[in-house]
Amino acid sequence: MNVESTAALKACMPADYKSDVKPVWCPGCGDYSVLLAMQKAFAELGTPPEKIALITGIGCSSRIASYTTCYGFHGVHGRALALGTGVKVARPDLTVVVAGGDGDGFSIGGNHFLHACRRNPDLTYIVMDNQVYGMTKGQPSPTTDPEWQSALAPGGTGIRPFHPLVIALASGANFVARCFSGDPNGTAQTLVEAIRHPGFSFVQILSPCVTFRPEQKEWRKVVHPAPVEATDDPARAARRIMSDDNFNIGILYRGSRPPYRPKQSETKIAVADLEREFAT
């Protein structure tokens, strides 16, 4: 079946979003389930693949675009949010989803994360957080706990982990959620809401790296639904998140800031009209 050319004509199914490329991921990698959740979410939204731009950086997780049938961009390390912002501003009609890893998004890409939250373009940012650099074979990322041993940081980094959700809230993200890849249905549902929510939606997905952080297989046992409903008060959301156990799953904040749209003047002109100003 030729999925790509017929997708627009019929109700979308999750399979319509899956490409024929075999993932490079290790067997058991959490990212397989994120891919599945994404497909389900797109199908539920009913947005045909050609109307979706899936923009990623570099890392195991950032390979995800290739495994879908959407338009995609596999850019350079750390710049996916800037790419995605450009796509959205130029093409407000597209559904823009930006995705990547914790290294890509919070280490090299940290500045764009801050400023995308602040700028609030209408797109959804998904970080597959495995608390490690998978692609480069196991170095600590900003979300790695300070004691974790690795060749590059023998004895651990000793550095306090970065708290993506708190930073997102503090910088102005308009929708904040945490998911677990082991629950693709719940994740899909959250993604649907994130994409529908206007403005910058940030979704952290705990997605185990079975190769370099095999202990993350245990996450399945410790994740649990957030005990309370999402709030629209950023301060309250921040307080809750700061005091939770980092395994609280669910939508944690829904804001109502209007999304970013560059100013447009009422009166439209032609380029030739500009020439007059130079006449002497």
Next chain:
Amino acid sequence: MNVESTAALKACMPADYKSDVKPVWCPGCGDYSVLLAMQKAFAELGTPPEKIALITGIGCSSRIASYTTCYGFHGVHGRALALGTGVKVARPDLTVVVAGGDGDGFSIGGNHFLHACRRNPDLTYIVMDNQVYGMTKGQPSPTTDPEWQSALAPGGTGIRPFHPLVIALASGANFVARCFSGDPNGTAQTLVEAIRHPGFSFVQILSPCVTFRPEQKEWRKVVHPAPVEATDDPARAARRIMSDDNFNIGILYRGSRPPYRPKQSETKIAVADLEREFAT
């Protein structure tokens, strides 16, 4: 008098930290008072100028290093914190002060700000915040209010301002304060405490740009001392800062995280000892 070579021999005076270079700043620029406050603070600390490394980026404010008699680095735009971290890790004996503007620190330098807070090296970071790019003649910075008119953003940016103190707290800064350049004595006192405090100390100094934001001359009338004492609870500090009027002056947070020091092994070896591992 040859200040530089005799400084170490006698009690330090503020004037000992002032170089013979005429500032490029506009008459009335708030940065003059920051320079004065810095000199007073150094004198009070009694640290001779040669033991201080003053590291800056690019911008009007970043010119400050030249106007002191300390060792200094006027680097490239946005990278002062990385330079300063390198100096401190390599030379823990030096007093490292990093300084710059809101554009330098929060726009292009935002990622280093996040990660310096998190990493917590024992240095003090001073941002002279005038909510504008002074050096490049008046473009909006991350702290500019969304309605401010400028050639580059006609009608305003429409973007929510960046909240430096909240971000600093959320990312782990160990000391957080806000000062006003119009109060050089108070600022000097805060700087003394910031420099003495172990770990990463962040001091935002409201410092008017009289040329591109002449309305900031009014700041003098609206600043006021923080109504309560500094807390050591980051969540409480964040809540207070989020709800204050942005003109609350004083030390707002004092943390107790141990400063960053790279791991050192007990056993020291020589390079030649390493060669053995390659022998077959």
Next chain:
Amino acid sequence: MPAKSQQGAQSVSVALVGSGGAGVMTAGTILLDAAAKAGWYGLMTRSVGPQIRGGESAALLRLSTTPVECHGDSFDVLIAVDWQNFTRFAKEVPLSAHSVVLADPAAGAPPATVVDIGLQIIDVPMQEILKKVAGGRPNMLALGLAAAVLGVPDDIVTKVVERRLGKKGGEALESSLQSVQAGRAAAPALDGRFTLAPAADATATRWLMSGNQAAGLGALRGGVRFVAAYPITPATEVLEWMAPRLTKLGGALVQAEDELASINMIIGASFGGVPSLTATSGPGYSLMAESIGLAVAAEVPIVVVNVMRGGPSTGIATKSEQADLNIAVYGLHGDAPHVVVAPTSIGDCAVTSQWAVHLAEKLQTPAIVLSDQFLGQAQAVLSPPVDTGEGPDRLINAAPQAPAARYEVTESGVSPMTIPGVAGGQYISESLTHNIRGRPSTLADDHLAQIEKRQRKLSTFDYGERWADIDGDGPIAIISWGSCCAPIREAISRLNGGGKDLRLISLRLISPVQPERMAEALNGVKRALIIEQSHSGQLYRYLRAYYDLPKDTQCYHRPGPLAFTPGEIRDQIARMQ
């Protein structure tokens, strides 16, 4: 010494100097504007000190009966409101024994370096005079002096003052006009020595614009509708000019958090189908290098304007140099061919940037526009640069057949592109080495096929005659680029017999190289002289690497910040002749 005929001088140079910020610049702009209205051509540059505001500054003007884009060897007239810090920029205001200085004795004695030249110094008691004008303005008095000396008609100056200062309101305008008149009245009789002759084509349309504005205009003409950028001297005016105009054209400008973001934003927007541009200078350009390489590999059209300033590092932000040629041509990791073009004059900034948009889109590649601070920030009165009519002629596959082969190997090397939103055209724009479908590949064959394709599309494209401007056909060739071209043109025209043994090749297409066209352009050439404003001779080395130059090829090169003068270049050429 200005060429003087019965009809007056062909061109006159005037420097207005004085501290206190924008004063002399305003006077200079009015003078330039008035000269344009009176039918002359002209050029104005500014020299500023390190002070952010209120430091010393100088408005450096040259007015002429024919188009002019460089200063002369020395200034004919210097009007000094005061001498504060004059020595800091004295080298930018060369004077000769034929120059005349008008200065206020109350502002102190002229610097010894000026007096020693042995020129004529005329006292004009400016402060004294202005005491009699309510709210009198020294800069407007200087304007009046200059207008009188040059013979710029009174009514035109008045009209321009009214238009430009009108918004300041009644009293301020009144005192400005009175100050101008006071200046006129105080102007010494100089035997009409510096009076300009009427322009030949006095009624032709003239535009007053800077190169940065021209670059912005060219980009909009070419079809750019999205800009993301981070401010930097001396490129900011490109952006500040474009920002409000883009919103009126239905486009947008985003001020990014840094250059890493701005370059990626424009890549994203262009992937989305909208022709996009950023403008920056050396430090910002460096930061963009990684992602310009992304645009090469993923074949996304983008335009990057680099208005070069003094380097290395932060260098001299406010002065010109041509030392970013290396990084523009060679500064990407891996084999990453792309387009580099350079305007050959202030007005040509429009033509070249329009062409850059066209080439970027047509060849699905980054096109770098290497302008420089002189071209970018100089204000000139010039003939309107033509709209070439070239637009964003991207090869689009509007009715794609799945599976999409985004990176199809074609004869031209250009692969048809699909635009997001179009069903059946989905593909991944890929930074990894990939096959024709955009799938990551590490195979030698795929790698070679795509690398060759990207080189081929650049090498085989027909760039037409615009690759260089060629003047003359003598046996000595001068090869140059950017803001060097204007003083070279003038030097040649000054040489005996109009420099008949000379041939000037002003390069507009820097990369890819055009060996056949160059061979043709050098046909019959015995000796060549390459002229450029860099310490290491970047253009010379680059040409040597890729072209067969005449055996006897020399290079005259030095760094900024001082612009080349026609005399300096004439001396170099004379040495060759």
Next chain:
Amino acid sequence: MPAKSQQGAQSVSVALVGSGGAGVMTAGTILLDAAAKAGWYGLMTRSVGPQIRGGESAALLRLSTTPVECHGDSFDVLIAVDWQNFTRFAKEVPLSAHSVVLADPAAGAPPATVVDIGLQIIDVPMQEILKKVAGGRPNMLALGLAAAVLGVPDDIVTKVVERRLGKKGGEALESSLQSVQAGRAAAPALDGRFTLAPAADATATRWLMSGNQAAGLGALRGGVRFVAAYPITPATEVLEWMAPRLTKLGGALVQAEDELASINMIIGASFGGVPSLTATSGPGYSLMAESIGLAVAAEVPIVVVNVMRGGPSTGIATKSEQADLNIAVYGLHGDAPHVVVAPTSIGDCAVTSQWAVHLAEKLQTPAIVLSDQFLGQAQAVLSPPVDTGEGPDRLINAAPQAPAARYEVTESGVSPMTIPGVAGGQYISESLTHNIRGRPSTLADDHLAQIEKRQRKLSTFDYGERWADIDGDGPIAIISWGSCCAPIREAISRLNGGGKDLRLISLRLISPVQPERMAEALNGVKRALIIEQSHSGQLYRYLRAYYDLPKDTQCYHRPGPLAFTPGEIRDQIARMQ
């Protein structure tokens, strides 16, 4: 076909292929280690598929009686545990009619491309055999097969297996050893065709190391005590090797948030007086460009190791290419001269990086070490690279007289530096154009003086003989660099008469250029051939720009990912001869 004498072959190539991740790599490493202990030299590279883990992989070994740093034209022996995805890397394992394949028929038929070669295929029922070994391991069986075919002594293999796998504990070790023995027992008799002759200097010291480790060692020898970096393939091992060792030497490694931070951290540390280094690859290097320019302008010594991979953009992270020469030499804005060096062999990574530290410190400038993925990630058994004894010989002003003239114009071009903490030596390390005291300046004279000084210190320094390795003195010169040198050396030695008409210039100092030394090295040369692994011929163009090459100079260049083979190069040379 391996050269075969009564004493056995001079060198033998073995490929161990099979899916399932690290299995064959472990076997290969043990084989290499055992061969070293037995007195041979050797090389091992790996080929991996796109899969992060568990995909296909191949351990490609060559063992030899003399030092060896490239693979042969084809592999003598291929041992296939299975054929999964073999076609993906088949080009990296060239086979000939003389090759022998040992494969398990149960793992499926060999691919047609292999069968079609017409080589000898010997069935070894590996799975069958392993059924009899408790916990039997196919990779260890392959090891046993290879050891038997090559004649690597049993006891040595056992010892290495014990040492390397000992920590896995009793049972696992036991089954490994039994698998090895089972492999030995199953090995076919091949008339000793692939048995290695004893090495000439079998008792000499041998080291087993990769180029990345060697680069780390050289840096530590040179005095580096601070490293800041961001992980990137294929440079990460430089960092991972250095990290724990730096802490033992009293130094430190900081993992930075990105390359912008890492380059600035090392600049800061070096300003503080501590010799500092970072290691990266193309994408990271691009990001560092702006701040490398800062180190040039502010004259701060730093070392940047770029382990080149396939480009442009993200390209092919795991494969070699030599296409970052342009960016390394030319990739900074403004005129920003600096040092670029390149190791000429795996072991030379140590010598060259030690030299780089020395040059950076001595000349107060960035020194770029251009290694490549092949050199960096290949494991070799080699003669220990010498410690040159060169350390960080920075010109320090320990007793400064205020006011400090940090950027004093000296004859050598090197200005004495003061180190923070020392009274009277305070200065500002300045990115703006500055005068001798480090004060910002926009004066033409200051700009020129500092630009000239920075060029002079590089141009006039005596780099000694180490600028290039020169072998032979024939009239045909081959000029090359990096990992190309090994196959060229082998190609020359294979040519009739030992290639007496050839002369090999292996460049170690890429920049600054050495025109006099090159002229001397080319004395008597009639024709030259430049060999490099880039599509655009970057080395050729660079040499052409700066050197006077023989009139008849050709260039053989192609991109990665496949390494050059001696045969491929011999053909090119033969065409010249």
